[in-house]
Amino acid sequence: MQVKAAVVTEVNGPWRTEVIEIDEPRSHEVKVKMAFAGMCYSDESLRNGGISQIPEILQALSGRDTIYPVIGGHEGAGVVESVGDGVTSLQVGDHVAVSFVPSCGNCDYCLSGRSYICDMGATILAGPMISDGTWRHRLGGTNLNRMCQVGAFSEYVVVHEASLIRIEPWLDLRAAALISCGLSTGFGSAVNRGGVKPGDTVAVIGCGGVGSGAVLGAVHAGARAVIAIDTDPSKVERAKSIGATYGAENTLDAAFNILPELTWGKNCDVVIITVNKMTADLVEQARSITAKGGVIVLTSLAPFDLTTVDLNVQLLAMYNQEIRGTVFGSENPRLQIPRLLRLHHEGKFDVDALVTSEYSIDEVEEGYKDLKSGKNVRGVVRF
Ligand SMILES: [Zn+2]
Ligand SMILES: [Zn+2]
Structure with missing residues (x-):
């Protein structure tokens, strides 16, 4: 045809x-x-x-x-x-x-x-x-x-x-389209791969579709604070409208203007990178706002030939930090898509x-x- x-x-x-x-x-x-x-x-x-x-x-x-x-x-x-x-x-x-x-x-x-x-x-x-x-x-x-x-x-x-x-036939097909990739990936990046727990402080770097899913995931997991980081102020505002508690332009902004008072210098338990395109400098930027024992989740797609990144290896080791890759937010699509759609249907996943x-x-x-x-x-x- x-x-x-x-x-x-x-x-x-x-x-x-x-x-x-x-x-x-x-x-x-x-x-x-x-x-x-x-x-x-x-x-x-x-x-x-x-x-x-x-x-x-x-x-x-x-x-x-x-x-x-x-x-x-x-x-x-x-x-x-x-x-x-x-x-x-x-x-x-x-x-x-x-x-x-x-x-x-x-x-x-x-x-x-x-x-x-x-x-x-x-x-x-x-x-x-x-x-x-x-x-x-x-x-x-x-x-x-x-x-x-x-x-x-x-x-x-x-x-x-x-x-x-x-x-199920009564679930919204438009929401299903959105949940089938970006939102599930972001949600799982926070909940599954990041392992966000109640009371955690979370930063999401890059607040487009996937980042929005990460914000929603962190909120659902009970994060105490979610810092939405994006160079585009309209994306930060939108992230705040779905539950982010703070907004920052970049990691330096968060490091100087939000985290000292918010966490008494402990930094974030989980930092999730969801920018459109991964760049070499972002790994260290994310690590620099991660707490001791914290987790950095790498969700963004990167070019296949990006094989070198900035990373303070000594601090990563001494702070007992961890970098984790993820695809589909490390959750099973057959489980996650119907589950998030059900939440959407019941008005709990905007x-x-x-x-x-x-x-x-x-x-x-x-x-x-x-x-x-x-x-x-x-x-x-x-x-
Ligand atoms: Zn996608
Ligand atoms: Zn298989």
Whole structure:
């Protein structure tokens, strides 16, 4: 069938809405009619090459040395339109959220309760279908890759069933789209990976979509104080509107103007880095406002070639501090997405305030311009 999708055809090329061809789902695949897709900064990093795998790895995983052309979008929700052979977890008409982390249920990581690092994740920045290594989406005669095995900026998607999370039909599909990536990732970065406890002091560096999730997570976990740090004052204000107790422009500002009085010089128990793009200087900046015995959670995406960072190793050791990486906030998508949606349904998880604008599938390029200019915290494509 022919559908509209927002595609990038070359590094730094614009988001272009094209009519593409998609096939019917094959074995263990599902076709979903998308209702909403969230506009996460990671897709911008896909567009500008910031998260491109090295060509040799792409070649090995997909038989070609580039991710382009690629359909963007990895957070979204919709309704199952049809299913291929062997699909047992879903049926036509089911409501689903997509998950940028597929979970197979069978690998060592899934079996040990860590499906957020499922082995199927190896292919999420490569492109062809997990099921058989071929493609279901084409532009002209060219096979299309999909961001994180999803490609949510498309009226319909064909994905492996491992990339879909069934949700109850009465839950809000727009909230599901937002919770399917950024908000869950941020929430888990605070609650799961950061292990925020009642009474903790928490700092969140970078207050976009993921950072907002981290603020909400810290508040839910009972933090005594949450410091929202962002160079954009409007993002700090928004973070305060969802529960952050203090705002700062950068870590120095927090270190001099907030933490001495707030913590009597002890600094933060947990510091979470959720900026759009990780940079080398941020690790030490975060460490410098972390308490003895404290935890630094590294959630932001970084370029694959960022291998050197600033870090006072002596202080890290002597202060007994810890740096932890995370994907999907170190929580299982099949557990986290329905759980946060239930909280949202009961009015205990305010995500609607974060949606600053809705766009059509023809306006994805405009939506990302708004995101970069700071007009948006989270834009959403409504299909
Ligand atoms: Zn995302
Ligand atoms: Zn697995």
